[in-house]
Amino acid sequence: MNKSEDFTPGFISVLHTFGRSLKWNPHVHVLLSEGAVGNNTVWRPLKHFNYNFLRNSFRTALLNLLESRIGKSFKKTKAYIYKHCPNGFYVYAKPALNNNKDVIKYIGRYLGRPVIATSRIDNYDGDFVTFHYNRHEDNELVVETVPATEFIKKLIIHIPDKHFKMIRYYGVYAKHHKNSDKLFLAVPKEKRRFHASLNAWRTSLLLSFGYDPLWCKCGHSMTVLEICHKGTPLIEIHRKFFSSA
Numbered sequence: 001m002n003k004s005e006d007f008t009p010g011f012i013s014v015l016h017t018f019g020r021s022l023k024w025n026p027h028v029h030v031l032l033s034e035g036a037v038g039n040n041t042v043w044r045p046l047k048h049f050n051y052n053f054l055r056n057s058f059r060t061a062l063l064n065l066l067e068s069r070i071g072k073s074f075k076k077t078k079a080y081i082y083k084h085c086p087n088g089f090y091v092y093a094k095p096a097l098n099n100n101k102d103v104i105k106y107i108g109r110y111l112g113r114p115v116i117a118t119s120r121i122d123n124y125d126g127d128f129v130t131f132h133y134n135r136h137e138d139n140e141l142v143v144e145t146v147p148a149t150e151f152i153k154k155l156i157i158h159i160p161d162k163h164f165k166m167i168r169y170y171g172v173y174a175k176h177h178k179n180s181d182k183l184f185l186a187v188p189k190e191k192r193r194f195h196a197s198l199n200a201w202r203t204s205l206l207l208s209f210g211y212d213p214l215w216c217k218c219g220h221s222m223t224v225l226e227i228c229h230k231g232t233p234l235i236e237i238h239r240k241f242f243s244s245a
Helices: 051-070 072-084 100-111 148-156 180-186 200-209
Strands: 010-018 024-032 121-124 128-134 141-147 167-171 223-226 234-237 240-243
Touching (some): 024 100, 051 072, 100 200, 128 148, 141 148
Antiparallel strands (some): 010 024, 223 234, 234 240
């Protein structure tokens, strides 16, 4: 949009390695802000994304990364993919989430989603497991019965390596971002009344959900003094000290 502004959005990406049939199907879910913060502009709303461009840029970025990791031997495969995928890689863009409840439901569903819900497991007789799913291509109901050991195999291949991060935060949602200090200015004036030492956690909540988590209903701002590992946070209200309930 503007090179000098270097606009940066915020997004959360979640890696899933499974499909509805439990087969190996790595893909990424992304929750993206409809706006960005610039070097000088506090917040620039963005209500439209060019998904055709996204499909092609995703293909280019991924193939270039694979070539950098694999080496020159990947060039032939890369050329083949460009030829047979002229419209880029698959990108499915869900409609915008316009209220807090939808955002919370979306995040809760995809960030903590198991490989298979127990409601999809129909029967286990000690030797075989029967489960069902709706086929992605045509939404037809499919029922499968497999040996218990095969069912376990379908599950454990999706266990990530130790310390491998399945969820990552980028842009203004990252823990340390150069423009995080001024993000709160994008919020209406009546919601800006809080302590100057606003941290990234407080900023993200205010920007994403429109409320300040440390603004008390009594009309005064609370200050976190200390986080007790075995207790609760201590807060200060008008120079009086309280332990949160």
